[in-house]
Amino acid sequence: MQFAGPRTLLAVHAHPGDESTATGGLLALYARRGVRTVVVTCTNGEFDDALSGAVPGEVGHHPQAVAAHRKAELQAAADALGITDLELLGYHDSGHTGEVPGGGFCTIPVETAAGRLAALVEHYRPQVVVTHYSTHRDHIHVNRVAKLAVRRTGIPAKLYLTAADGSTTIDISEVADVKRKALQCHASQQVHGAFALREHYFRAADTTGAPLPETDVFAGVTHHGPDLPRW
Secondary structure (H helix, E strand, O other), X not given: OEEOOOOEEEEEEOOOOHHHHOOHHHHHHHHHOOOEEEEEEEXXXXXXXXXXXXXOOOOOOOHHHHHHHHHHHHHHHHHHHOOOEEEEEEEEOOOOOOOOOOOEHHHOOHHHHHHHHHHHHHHHOOOEEXXXXXXXXXXXXXXXXXXXXXXXXXXXXXXXXXXXXXXXXXEXXXXXXXXXXXXXXXXXXXXXXXOOOEEEEEEEEEOOOOOOOEOOOOOOOEXXXXXXXXX
């Protein structure tokens, strides 16, 4: 399938930090190959742990301060990964459990959030979109939002979901140091330790007919170029 260049990969995530833990290797690898990489982060991460280690509801946990710090960590991680464009939708984190705060992301109508994401898809015109598949309520919601935006615009050729094992395996060994640096940017979350040198994705939508299994999310996509400079 022919597309106007450059090749563009758009990742849709729920919280600051998800871009590094879930798709850090994928983003770093394709950024290094000259692909324009766009990250859309839907919430501000207010219900993440505070710098002091205080969790939501504890003394010392101030959601606005946490959100400001998490956004700074997100920007640092995006710089480390070589992200071309970072878009923040600014919704309130819904939290893992308990009562959802007013305006929490998972309470926002899918059509409303998908409309905002669809505008970004129309602006960046990605051939490939990747998003979450997990049981966290914000991740479930972002999955629905991304699917609707992809379907509504009809622009992306492929939609991928994060997976423990799937149709598509990406070897990230050459950018392992970059992913590790990005994870370290999220110091308030104490993200550390070893990670797999392969990231797995499930191809949820495809218009290219590229055979499975695959090792390249752009398999079947041809473009008129040019890509961005490699780094």
